Amino acid sequence: MNREYLETVLKTMSVSGHEEELQKKVISHMRSHADDIMSDVTGNVISVLNPDCESKVLLCGHIDEIGFIVTSIQSDGSLKVTNAGGVRAVLYLGTQVQIKTKKGIINGVVITNSSLTKRNDLTCTDLTIDIGASSKEEAAEIVSIGDPICAKTDVLPLMNDRLAARAMDDRIGAFIVTEALIRAKEKGCKTGIYAATTVGEETTLRGAYWSAAKVKPDCAIAVDVTYTSDYDGVNANSTGEIGLGKGPVLCHSSIVSKKMNELLKQCADDLNIELQYEIAPGRTGTDADKVHFTNDGIPTALVSIPLRYMHSSVETLDMKDVEQIIELLAEFLCRFNKSINLNPFE
Numbered sequence: 001m002n003r004e005y006l007e008t009v010l011k012t013m014s015v016s017g018h019e020e021e022l023q024k025k026v027i028s029h030m031r032s033h034a035d036d037i038m039s040d041v042t043g044n045v046i047s048v049l050n051p052d053c054e055s056k057v058l059l060c061g062h063i064d065e066i067g068f069i070v071t072s073i074q075s076d077g078s079l080k081v082t083n084a085g086g087v088r089a090v091l092y093l094g095t096q097v098q099i100k101t102k103k104g105i106i107n108g109v110v111i112t113n114s115s116l117t118k119r120n121d122l123t124c125t126d127l128t129i130d131i132g133a134s135s136k137e138e139a140a141e142i143v144s145i146g147d148p149i150c151a152k153t154d155v156l157p158l159m160n161d162r163l164a165a166r167a168m169d170d171r172i173g174a175f176i177v178t179e180a181l182i183r184a185k186e187k188g189c190k191t192g193i194y195a196a197t198t199v200g201e202e203t204t205l206r207g208a209y210w211s212a213a214k215v216k217p218d219c220a221i222a223v224d225v226t227y228t229s230d231y232d233g234v235n236a237n238s239t240g241e242i243g244l245g246k247g248p249v250l251c252h253s254s255i256v257s258k259k260m261n262e263l264l265k266q267c268a269d270d271l272n273i274e275l276q277y278e279i280a281p282g283r284t285g286t287d288a289d290k291v292h293f294t295n296d297g298i299p300t301a302l303v304s305i306p307l308r309y310m311h312s313s314v315e316t317l318d319m320k321d322v323e324q325i326i327e328l329l330a331e332f333l334c335r336f337n338k339s340i341n342l343n344p345f346e
């Protein structure tokens with residue numbers, strides 16, 4: 001596993017709709033590993049192994065992150081914003097942010113005062129960002145309406161090889177799909193692998209649609225994060241009991257192929273990897289939902305990384321889970337071939 005590359009992925013801004021800079025880093029990293037790299041108009045990057053193989057597996061890990069978009073510059077030089085994706089405004093009061101402008105990345109702080117902290121109905125449009133400018137004109141020389149903003153945070157190693165960072169959701173999934181391709185290649189995989197780092201999951205699922213429509217795979221696996229139920233104030237609820245460091249999570253959902261889950265379970269058993277299960281009776285809230293409904297319908301599975309504190313700036317995971325998911329996916333990719341029939345009646 002390339003930890004240096006993981007740090008690069010986690011440190012680069014990729015607010016939903018503004019993923020190009022990080023995608024360029026994926027392209028330059030994967031150039032030496034993939035047989036081919038495809039891209040498309042909406043901004044997906046798809047690293048391909050064995051492009052001549054008839055059987056094709058699509059992996060999707062979304063590379064966009066939640067954040068804000070500048071909506072206006074006020075007369076005092078401060079910025080107003082709206083959210084890109086599921087941002088909880090209260091988590092940002094009194095925090096540092098970064099704004100990607102035409103002149104590069106600049107710093108800002110989200111203002112806080114007693115009337116803001118007392119509110120329990122705070123929304124993202126209530127937030128104001130101070131960039132240090134003293135007038136609208138001064139700010140407008142640097143900042144444009146539509147510029148993306150996200151938390152200014154670093155990658156923080158914790159005990160037991162646990163890692164905290166903003167937007168592990170789902171840059172860790174984007175990292176995993178490319179690492180799974182590299183690991184499958186090391187294992188001599190002959191299957192056609194299409195590792196898509198998809199755009200726009202947090203806002204529109206546009207990347208999942210474009211990549212599945214283009215690749216037309218025999219089956220697809222979305223790799224995303226899922227809520228754990230193992231920390232203060234959170235109980236195991238209707239989605240199941242999930243713990244950090246306790247292994248990859250498979251999803252039972254009406255959109256997930258049971259036969260794919262069985263194959264994944266077989267791979268996990270043979271590799272001595274413990275699995276966890278979550279329940280999503282309907283849609284899963286991931287790229288899997290969109291991929292499943294693309295073309296004539298695509299058999300889909302969802303493999304998730306246990307994650308604490310979802311959609312905060314301190315999303316925390318266990319690198320043991322990451323290693324195991326890479327191994328599990330690589331094994332599935334090596335075993336998948338045209339003779340595997342995913343029709344539940346045959």
Ligand SMILES: [Zn+2]
Binds near residue numbers: 062169170201224286
């Ligand atoms: Zn996600």
